[in-house]
Amino acid sequence: MVDRTSGVPAFRQVAADLREKIVSGRFAPGAKLPSEHDLVGTYGVSRPTIREAVDVLRGEGLVTSEHGRGVFVRPPASIQRVARSRLSRDARERNRGAFLADAAAGGFAPSTSVKIGFEPADARVAGHLAIDEGTEVTVRDRVMRADGLVIQLAVSRLPRELTRGTAIEDADTGPGGTYARLEEAGRTIGSFAEHVGARMPTPAEATQLQLAGGVPVITVTRVAYDVEGTPLEMNDMVLAADRYELSYEWPAG
Template identity: 40%
Template structure:
């Protein structure tokens, strides 16, 4: 005989039953984005449970990315925030002629204020996956690594690590925080590399502790990693960038022609 739903419910830990009720309220809109959840004390009294049981229920929801705690204010239903990465045309010459970098253009289109912090420019040995895509030695300081942190309306949304061949980048503006008109792609064109094709490899994963700290990630929120390779008019890879996006604040939009 199949147990009834009520039997299933009674066998679940109290914290999970509380979490399920709150999850259902969020899913149906009874608790809307931005709404404040009842306090731990109120939840415990409402469900006839201990306060630490209510705390565990809230922790479960936070791990799912459904709620977020604001120190001194309480716990609130997370508001969906999406900053879309327009993958199919973000590097187009048409967009570059606006004078804005791809990120600034994407933010501007969505009414968000962009900020980009250059946090490091160093010569180093490349990670294995970067070395393979740039066709450079993995055991030598064969790349220039530029790391930027990106913000939309003051909130951190992505970490970008860009790798260029050191033998091309040395003694150029590519080693400087400000690379001039058209950014790094303008300088790379001056070196003979015109981007004609790009390859994006996309994966979802949990963040490293360092990534979680930079992006201010709540527990349980994953990241989207986009490993981008630029190829020039000769089909040669000349730049690789690793984008690490907050999955709760980023969407990927690709519109591709089908031949």
Template identity: 40%
Template sequence: MIELGQVDRGADAAPFKQIARQLREAITDGRLEPGARMPTEQQLLEHYGVARMTVRQAMNQLRSEGLVVAEQGRGAFVRTAPPVRRLASERFARKHRDAGKAAFIAETEGLGKPSVDSLHVTEGHAPDRVRELLGLRSNAKVVSRDRRYLVDGTPVELATSYVPLSIARGTPITHEDPGPGGIYARIEEQGHRLVSFTEEVAARMPSPEEKRALRLPDGTPVLTVLRVAFAEDGPVEVTETVKASHSFVLEYSFPAV
């Protein structure tokens, strides 16, 4: 077992919190690496000399923080999910569309096998905020594309994209497979050359449905990203994403002027 401290029974922090802190530090400093088996309940009982319930409270604390996952019949392990690095200044580059790569394929390249499921394409009216962002009239319709993204079979992101029907009608944007380069390539083929994107990033706790879809442990927050794509003639697409926070690093670059 890794080297751990002891419980200070005169400290203000409860014993289970002290144990959780010591184990958390062992994870964050690398003594317990991703995928490593956590010390067993019996090992912790013998080391700390505390009640079984105290050890279980400590482990429950780490699970609620998303640091540890329990596997039936095998024990507890340090979470292994690798971050997916988003290069926001580069992932929408035209060179990726020209190479037939959609944005998610570009951002996960070299990090695992990307895939998509739970894909639904529908036609209807947009939510009020999306309609306003796209500058659409109240009766204008959009094509909505709902999907779940996975890396090596692990869900990492939920996304819904909205494209004005006036742009999407009669194109592969209305199909489950929009073709090489994704929907941005199809938008540009309709004469709307993309010139910029804006993204609004926030964090919150997931809804029960999002927690199930992303298979999130208790206590794991999500990142939300609202993206607007602009062409030379104005906004042409909005995407709302919900990302498993432990699977992403958001990286941006911008001029210092």
């Protein structure tokens, strides 16, 4: 029952009580919450108020609801990813690229689909690639799947002059992927930079990544530089935050 004199809104009291039961384990991961009808009786509030409380928990990513079945405590899940070793030349020689290398390490069945295009660079792209705005760039728009589940979206952009006549403009870039083709063309990769952020997904991303409510996306913009520090490629990745953890290592000093 809710306390009408506390000043705390009823739906927040209900949400707090349900949250406590979830984090304390009284409602175990995967367990079904009482039906909205039952909760109306338990807390003595109307159904819209119960729904508002459940909405709060869904927004926090604690529960998912399934039409006709019930509301369930969301079980956790995570995949590890290691950055430093991930892009080594050794790994590229044995695989088709970074994502497939990850897949081999993680033991899941990978697949990708690619869409190739060309467009003028906007201000952000021009800044990362150190080119003039409007310069033509090659765009590789990829969807990556693990065991059939879409797990990562990636849009790779390179100055068109670096890709003309190479397999980078084909759907299949061949063994070692884009970076191997760049090195064959005489552009040795010297270093990488990754810029990491997080935000809530757009509706399109939520659909593609099959995200439940309350799951943010991690955004990673990776820039590959040659040995002189000239940017060769930028890659905007969008990852489901409940399925990825990024790891970086570096020496001190």
